[in-house]
Amino acid sequence: MMQWLKKPWPYWIGGVLLGLLNVVLLALTGSAWQVTGGFLLWGAGVLELLGFRPFEWEFFKIYDYKFGEIILHHNIFINKYTILNIGVVAGSLAATLLASQFRLKKAKNIRQAMFALLGGIMMGYGARLTGGCNIGSFFSGIPSFSLHAWVFWIFVILGAWAGVNVLKRFLV
Amino acid sequence: MEVRDLDCLYEPCPIPLIKAIKELKTLNSGDILVVHSDQSCVGAVIVEWAEQNNYPVKLVETNVGEWEVYIQKP
Numbered sequence: 711m712m713q714w715l716k717k718p719w720p721y722w723i724g725g726v727l728l729g730l731l732n733v734v735l736l737a738l739t740g741s742a743w744q745v746t747g748g749f750l751l752w753g754a755g756v757l758e759l760l761g762f763r764p765f766e767w768e769f770f771k772i773y774d775y776k777f778g779e780i781i782l783h784h785n786i787f788i789n790k791y792t793i794l795n796i797g798v799v800a801g802s803l804a805a806t807l808l809a810s811q812f813r814l815k816k817a818k819n820i821r822q823a824m825f826a827l828l829g830g831i832m833m834g835y836g837a838r839l840t841g842g843c844n845i846g847s848f849f850s851g852i853p854s855f856s857l858h859a860w861v862f863w864i865f866v867i868l869g870a871w872a873g874v875n876v877l878k879r880f881l882v
Numbered sequence: 883m884e885v886r887d888l889d890c891l892y893e894p895c896p897i898p899l900i901k902a903i904k905e906l907k908t909l910n911s912g913d914i915l916v917v918h919s920d921q922s923c924v925g926a927v928i929v930e931w932a933e934q935n936n937y938p939v940k941l942v943e944t945n946v947g948e949w950e951v952y953i954q955k956p
Contacts, residue, residue: 716943718926806947813920813947818892882900 715809732850739790742854744846745798746837748791751777755786773841825881829873836869884913891920891948898924899931902953906937909955917951925949 736742754764764770765781780789806812817823837843840862842851848866851859888905890898902917909915917928925941928951932939938954 716922718923809922811922811947815920816892822892877897878900882897882904 712808715805716811728849729853732853735794741790742846742850743794744791744842744850745795746834746843746846747776748789748795749834750838751780751786751789751791758786769838822881825876840865884909886913886915888915888917890917890924893919893924894921895923895927899927902928902951903931906953906955911955913955915953915955917953919949919951920947922947922949925951928953 732743754770757764770777770781780786803812817826833843837847840847841858842848844866847862848859851862886905886909888898888901890901893901898917898919898921902915905915917924919925929939929941931937932953937956940952942950942952944950
């Protein structure tokens with residue numbers, strides 16, 4: 711067991727480390743960290759297996775610069791975004807195992823599970839409207855001098871405020 | 883002196899803290915509230931809140947990935 715992994719680290723240490731790692735990732739791969747792009751491809755890939763033709767949709771023409779090559783080479787399920795997402799899960803798992811804090815968690819009740827599902831659907835839909843999640847649109851967007859990241863930030867704060875009120879009203 | 887348990891297993895931040903603050907309001911001076919949680923951040927935020935508000939507090943890891951936070955009402 712590793713003592714320095716037992717307690718949550720201060721936010722500023724996590725922030726500095728994430729920032730440095732994002733710079734390393736950008737230097738090595740040519741693109742900054744993003745998460746939901748991988749899930750988008752998976753979702754579209756599943757639709758394709760079901761007989762739809764999502765990659766002909768207007769939506770993917772906008773993101774051709776990002777996903778064009780992956781789609782062209784049929785690397786829908788295994789691509790650089792998938793590898794990054796597996797890395798996030800593997801890294802978290804390693805950290806929690808080293809801290810001896812691994813534990814399978816259950817849903818507390820149906821209500822919590824339904825709210826989690828509803829929240830997940832809203833987050834997924836919102837991430838597609840904004841072109842990314844907290845990571846791709848905000849965390850990687852601000853250092854890229856992207857104006858849309860600042861707009862994203864304002865609306866994330868409004869959304870968090872609304873979310874806290876929903877939480878206090880329905881989940882406490 | 884009363885010792886009251888508050889089951890917050892499987893509940894993410896900040897729900898256990900909000901529940902604990904509510905529960906403490908119904909306790910008398912000297913009573914102890916024991917918050918049960920399975921998230922490392924829950925212990926951290928409750929200890930931080932208790933220290934800021936001068937509540938004696940103790941965090942114990944009772945099992946793998948499971949904690950009890952003892953808060954005494956001053």
